[in-house]
Amino acid sequence: MSSQAWTNTTDDSMGLVEKMLLVTLTTISCCIFLIINVIMLFTLRSRPVFRETCRYILLYNLLFADTVQIAVSQLLYILSVCRIMLTYPVCGVFVMVANLTSEISPLTLVVMSLERYVAVCYPLRHTTIITIRNTGAAITAVWAFCSLNTGVRVLLLLQFPFEQLQSLQMKQFCSTFLMFLTPVTVDYDKAYTCFLFVSAGLSVISSYIGVIIAARSASTDKASARRARNTLLLHLVQLCLILSSTIHNPLLIAASNVVTRTMLIRIQNILYVFIIVLPRCLSALIYGIRDKTIRPVLLYYLCCRLKLSVVTVTER
Template identity: 55%
Template sequence: MSSSQFNNTIEQQYSNSLEIFVFSLLSTVPACLFLFINGTLMFSLRSKPVLRYTCRYILLYNLLVADTAQLVVTQVLSLLAISRVKLTYGVCGTITTIANLTSGISPLILVVMSLERYVAVSYPLRHASIITIKNTAVAIIATWTVSSLNNVTRNLFLLEFENLGSVMMKDFCSDVAWFPNSLCEYYDKVYTAFVFISAGLTVIFSYAGVVIAANSASTDKASALKARKTLLLHIIQLGLSLSYTIYYPLLIALAGSVKRVVFVWVQRVFYVFIIILPRCLTSLIYGLRDKTIRPVLLQHLCCKRKALSETVT
């Protein structure tokens, strides 16, 4: 089924204002909840010097920025589709470019975070000299640059189309609908496969290095165990990030094979668990597991003004 047929199916499904309201609510409520959690964690990471100037927390902050921006953009696209609002190719292209930029940041930042944990466990005496604020900033700039260059390359496929920016789209705005050049689809598949294979191998290498280092008598066993758990979570997060790329193909496959009512509910469930939930897992994983972040995060989430039970300097 083509993207045009897929969008026509969507238009038929949201045929009355009640359905628009109900299904907008089903996606907007969890999205707003997760945005609140992400925003609170981002504020918490900037509230204490130890959180502002520690390299792994700087990386976490940038990961949160990318995930939060991705959540906002995808929610806007979802609401536009539900409300049957169509855009010009220029406007849709701008929105989807931002979505692709931010979605490409997450796996790259996770790679850097995995390498930081590997260095912390395998080379504890050199960790402070390797993982510096300057080197962390360079790594962050590199991740944003790689993702930006990917989007520039994608947009080069549009050079053969003239005055495309002012043309109204026939379909609703989505990443599979706005690109008139089919070559971009093949490029996206190759790039996505390369990024996630490279990222997966890097995280696995880091995990193996931590396991080997854990067997050393000079290694802090508790720190190594914690690093192993963190790296396993990174692998899960990479898988969740990859799930974003299969969202539209899954819906296209289902649109012509199930009843309308079933499809609508399945679509909302997929959206929450494939698009929204992975964007919030970072907050839940790091905000609640990390002993330094947890008291600050809970204080801000609960809006408490009493002294923290654990002192953070």
């Protein structure tokens, strides 16, 4: 999606200096977010406590999917800026990877929400229900379900009569939008996206309501319930931010009818950073700053392994 607006709006109406400035700022922003995510991933593999705790394993899966999504989006953006055309098969691989990882995030948030729900509502059974084995099975199920959807997309894509084309070389830059080659693919994508986010939203909201009800119980740890409630609220916000990426193209199409091409390029770069890239980096920032166990280790690696003590980090 990130390259579509640039493809259709780049012309000589914008000066070369302004074009390069926009591309540089956008790329630098994306690279910073990508570096933060990679450091966060390394952090979650650097200590046994992270590798052996279920919620951190789920967080790693979420960050991994978001990082791949950012990397693929930025790669497609750079290819479009450099005016490099791909073939349909190569573009299809990039698009399928982007679709797969974009679907992993909301489903992982659902599993993380259910984990917090069990921790508050069934504290005595939490250690027997939320085990590393069960967590691994849940992650496998998430990837399998999303891979099945990707397989369906591939089958729908193969219905397009590629043999009638003179060449498999694309005449426009690769983007998710351009791979919707048949009306059935468009309808399927809309239906699946609605099903995915409605189901994920209802699951997170139900978990949130369950935690609120449990928090009123006299036998529940109030502090633990409050933390779980705040965490679930963050999951809901993350889900909404991820959902916002689906309105990227409609916003650009609406803006193209009322603004000039030069202004549209500026709007496209802003939307790309704040709607597509930034939501995928917020997980690392939220958990890295909020979680007291992750925070000192993350700051340690962000500061190039300077010897920062936990006391110093806390004082700051």
